[in-house]
Amino acid sequence: MTSLIPNSTCTRCQFSPFCLEPEGNSSCQHSVNNVVKQYRMLKRKEMLYLPKNKFQNFYAIQHGAVKTFESDASGKEVIRGFYFAGEILGYESIYTGRQAFSAIALEETLICEIPYHHFLELLQDKPKLQEHILFLISQRISVGSYLNAINAEQRLAAFLLDLAIRFNSAEKKSGMCLPMSRQDIGCYLRLTAETVSRILTRFQKNKLITIDHKHLQLLQPDQLQQIADGLS
Amino acid sequence: MTSLIPNSTCTRCQFSPFCLEPEGNSSCQHSVNNVVKQYRMLKRKEMLYLPKNKFQNFYAIQHGAVKTFESDASGKEVIRGFYFAGEILGYESIYTGRQAFSAIALEETLICEIPYHHFLELLQDKPKLQEHILFLISQRISVGSYLNAINAEQRLAAFLLDLAIRFNSAEKKSGMCLPMSRQDIGCYLRLTAETVSRILTRFQKNKLITIDHKHLQLLQPDQLQQIADGLS
DNA sequence: CGCCGTATTGAGCGCTCTCAAGCTAGGTGG
DNA sequence: CCACCTAGCTTGAGAGCGCTCAATACGGCG
Secondary structure (H helix, E strand, O other), X not given: OOOOOOOXXXXXXXXXXXXXXXXXXXXOXXXXXXXXXXXXXXXXXXXXXXXXXXXOEEEEEEEOEEEEXXXXXXXXXXXXXXXXXXXXXXXXXXXXXXXXXXEEEOOOEEEEEEEHHHHHHHHHHXXXXXXXXXXXXXXXXXXXXHHHOOOHHHHHHHHHHHHHHHOOHHHHHHOEEOOOOHHHHHHHHOOOHHHHHHHHHHHHHOOOEEEEOOEEEEOOHHHHHHHHOOOO | OOOOOXXXXXXXXXXXXXXXXXXXXXXXXXXXXXXXXXXXXXXXXXXXXXXXXXXXEEEEEEEOEEEEEEEOOOOOEEEEEEEEOOOEEOHHHOXXXXXXXXXXXXXXXXXXXXXXXXXXXXXXXXXXXXXXXXXXXXXXXHOOHHHHOOOHHHHHHHHHHHHHHHOOHHHHHHOEEOOOXXXXXXXXXXXXXXXXXXXXXXXXXXXXXXXXXXXXXXXXXHHHHHHHOOOO
8 A cells, every 4th residue: 555645736635634634734744544555647548447347446636637428329428527636536436336437537647546445444443534525425416517507608607617616726817728628528518519619719709718729717707607697 | 303113115215224223124113223303294385495504404205206496596497306205305415514405395295304413423323334325425426417418308218217217116017197397397307398298299109108297107118218328 | 167377289580519611739750 | 940640629501409489278276
């Protein structure tokens, strides 16, 4: 079992209560709870896992980005989620015991691998942590609730706002670098890449954002929120 | 704290591991774990809780049906979920500590009220139950994944199949009685009531189902599955 | 019986998709 | 350094699905 070396990402990782001592100083000794079995560095487009694989690990993203997807019966790719630094993959696979989807790195990505059985043992030892995992999975249920919005502008505006929240604040000011393609965004939002492109262009014309290939900056988040809420 | 009187629904309730003894006989003594604080009988259209209410309880449905919904910024009702006998409400509210939505009975409904803090205490006492709650919440994440399907027929076919699975098997053979309106189905599936009605009529013409007001029977579930999968 | 909420059915329109044609950026090789 | 290539992105034109609006039918209940 690899010792965890806490770093700047760890402090904003959803799993930090499981890895780090509550009183841990930021000069970062090894973690007390060795829940991380190993690290994995993934190159762009490298698979993290395949569907039907046995579910054995949670994966925490240290840096980088991952998408999960499946192919529907007619072969079309459906994106189920994007995951960024500090976020956890795996919750949705607990109940089947199998990976529900495929997961692939969108850019160079460092992953902490956390065996589920280690994790359960930790919960047994420290029942106080139970509440935290229930908190996290509860949160996961609401991810992407904006996908239900009726029209394309609403969904895309909500998606951009969601990204801004999930990226770290430094990136928010100067602009974010989207790790996924227009196609990916479209698959996630049930739109075509063309529609995504058209609406991004429209948002830019209306001075709501600047978009230059993968570089995105939100100029008027409040206005985007209005659109997301269906108020304009 | 009201003693739980296990009945036929309890055995197929998602929370039975928390209420009933593993070795419990079916002649049904009182439960050993008194997690149920009280029962509540709701009339049709009676509210179970309001949004922003403090999250304090899980609710298990003994019989009946409940819908959760919210009103978007422009005032339109958005249905977030339907819940039937044996299912649990509340998972999505753990992380905010507030009810995310409104919940209302669709028909006469009997509810078991399970205080969250009692529930957590039980988990501390019996850590083996941890795995079960993780299992259940994990399952909850995938509910309604068919909402992402592109077209109306796919979503509605998937919805009907989902209902058939969640209704008990006796009802499946003879047909199910839909507790919700066309409008509700539409709100849930991002369709208008008119579109729901038209497609149900089309399914009936094609001998996939019989539909007579609230009485629904699936004649060709396999064919519906094909439609849900986008294969026809 | 009459009322009212719900469901059905029809006609026309608009949003988003499809298909197709450029365009851009980045990489490769001469 | 530039010509070429490719993948991804943008932009346009036309088509179709599902929405809107409206009229009608149905059923439960007083």
